[in-house]
Amino acid sequence: MELTCSKCKCTLDSDNFDRQKSSKSGFRPYCKDCRRKYAREYAAGRKNDPDFVQRQLRAKKKYRASSKGKQREREYLSEYRSIEKNKQRDKEYGRDYYHKNKAKRLEAAVEWRNSNPEAIKVHARKASEKRKANPVYRLADKIRRSVKRACRQKGILKHGMTFELLEYTPQEIHGYLSQYLGKPCEVCKECEISLDSCHLDHITPVCTANSLQDVIKLSEMVNLRLICPDCNLKKGPKYEHPRSQSFPHSGNQVPS
Numbered sequence: 253m254e255l256t257c258s259k260c261k262c263t264l265d266s267d268n269f270d271r272q273k274s275s276k277s278g279f280r281p282y283c284k285d286c287r288r289k290y291a292r293e294y295a296a297g298r299k300n301d302p303d304f305v306q307r308q309l310r311a312k313k314k315y316r317a318s319s320k321g322k323q324r325e326r327e328y329l330s331e332y333r334s335i336e337k338n339k340q341r342d343k344e345y346g347r348d349y350y351h352k353n354k355a356k357r358l359e360a361a362v363e364w365r366n367s368n369p370e371a372i373k374v375h376a377r378k379a380s381e382k383r384k385a386n387p388v389y390r391l392a393d394k395i396r397r398s399v400k401r402a403c404r405q406k407g408i409l410k411h412g413m414t415f416e417l418l419e420y421t422p423q424e425i426h427g428y429l430s431q432y433l434g435k436p437c438e439v440c441k442e443c444e445i446s447l448d449s450c451h452l453d454h455i456t457p458v459c460t461a462n463s464l465q466d467v468i469k470l471s472e473m474v475n476l477r478l479i480c481p482d483c484n485l486k487k488g489p490k491y492e493h494p495r496s497q498s499f500p501h502s503g504n505q506v507p508s
């Protein structure tokens with residue numbers, strides 16, 4: 253195979269290039285001669301010019317910020333992530349990091365909250381506006397909270413985004429649960445169900461779950477319905493799992 257050196261522009265056999273796995277061609281862009289020359293210059297430059305290293309770093313940074321550099325990085329990342337092994341490794345690393353640093357993260361979050369009360373208010377207002385304006389988001393939010401709550405009550409480690417774990421999209425669950433809207437509550441046959449006045453009910457209670465798989469299974473569409481808040485609150489204690497008695501008033505009075 254012939255390659256063109258990007259320094260001296262000579263076209264040479266690939267024997268004249270060092271290998272580089274991460275590059276597109278599998279070889280380094282400079283020929284061996286140019287690399288040797290460059291290495292010598294680099295070493296000399298480092299010795300004689302105090303600003304040399306900084307200048308190299310600046311040039312690197314500039315290249316990375318350029319459209320060509322960005323394009324190259326995107327290509328590299330998509331190649332890297334297309335390998336299942338890499339993807340898996342990244343995921344595991346992220347998960348590990350997330351759980352190992354839980355205490356630290358929580359502490360940082362509390363500190364941030366305390367020092368940014370205004371931002372919290374803005375965030376809460378925006379979220380509430382979004383819930384009001386967007387019924388799909390509103391239901392999705394109910395589901396996210398219910399999954400999170402169920403996991404927390406049972407000490408189950410939840411990893412992954414809720415709607416990646418569940419096998420439906422917010423749009424699909426909204427379409428499915430819409431059948432309950434505008435109709436009387438299935439349990440008391442009285443109250444009319446609306447998005448403003450409904451609770452997400454798990455037909456088989458989610459408190460029977462003992463693993464993340466159980467929570468996911470119990471959060472399948474067919475196990476979900478909308479009933480009136482009164483009925484849901486009445487239903488709650490009847491199914492209370494013995495273990496959840498250790499959380500009598502943990503701020504999760506909404507049974508599911």
Ligand SMILES: [Zn+2]
Nearest residue numbers: 257260283286
């Ligand atoms: Zn060359």
Ligand SMILES: [Zn+2]
Nearest residue numbers: 437440480483
């Ligand atoms: Zn009811």
